[in-house]
Amino acid sequence: MNDFPDGHLVEQAKKGNIDAFTELARRYQERIYQTILWLTRNNLDADDLAQETFMHAFKCIKDFKQRSGFYTWIYRIAVNLTLNFLKKRNREKNKKEALLENFNIEKNPEKANLSPEKQSLRKELRKMLSEAVDSLPLHYRASFILVVFQGLTHYQASQVLRCSENTVSWRMHKARKMLQVKLLPYLEGDGK
Template sequence: MSLYGSRVSVSDLNEIDDNNLVKLAANGDQQAFCELMNRHMDRVYNIAFRMTRSSSDADEVVQQTFIALLKKLKQFKGESQFTTWLTRVVINYCLNFIKKRNRQETPIGAGTPDEDSWEEAGEPEDLLPWQQNPEQKLQRKQLHELLTKALDRLDDKYRPVILLRDVEGHSTAETAESLGITESNVKIRLMRGRTLLRAELGQLMAENELSV
């Protein structure tokens, strides 16, 4: 089956991988683009919702992301997985959206030193992951609510790293590629983000009179 010699049927699209679908969509095949949307809509929405913490804002980010993809598809060179490239696009739109959204509270971690100024940062694995403390001592529902609030207050510099590494389960290399930063910076932001998140979680627990 030729990808470019004739129009591809809808049933055939299901058998085509993402990279070849991108090539078809970039050349004006609307059905190929719709197939890409169908495959990745849930993933894009989940990332957008976790970043913006608002269903309406997430819907807007999803719309902006897929509109942008129509213009950006020819920029995709196939040097990485399409999902990695798409993740970077949606996170960038999330960050831009959040910056435009008026905030009443200063995000946790705003104004902290850049990664390059931190020496002897160590490995983030040297710290207990934020899920482990105090997750085991709180009911699941209570912990989920507090973690959601704490993550929402985290600065945009750290939230994407926490989201990709600890929530989505991406590797350090995958996270670095998705965010366009070095693996070293991923490790440092992850360590700093977990530390800030634990501190905020402790404060929220105190405010809600919860003990550990």
């Protein structure tokens, strides 16, 4: 299964092959989880929503026309589910409770080589940057996370978010302007 391309696995999954679908999930699970985690800021919610994303995808895979890549399609499901979840529960208010430092997150490989002082500064910086991203309006945040953290192009992000490339470009610009205002003292200084 590991060597098959996405297209073949999708075809198999459409026929009800659970192993083929699980392989697809294995390939994209990490990126989906991280994207959801960036949006929800809560590991448990991210885990639940990632599971729900793949469950939903398996249920609907027969309707997947393969006009876009599987990853774009699965991203779209994940982002839509997460945005709905956030709107419904208004989780943004409680997001500070469970930040990134918990169970299954692997330690940053760089961290081991840093001195305690630098680790502390790094932690503070991460917190500041995370909070600044969290403060962005939901759709701006989604665009920013997909482009900056997940490395999607504007076109791919527009496919996921079902908007035009121009909208993604505009949201990125506005998000950067907002972040610049929040992080100006840090950006002006050394920051390290």
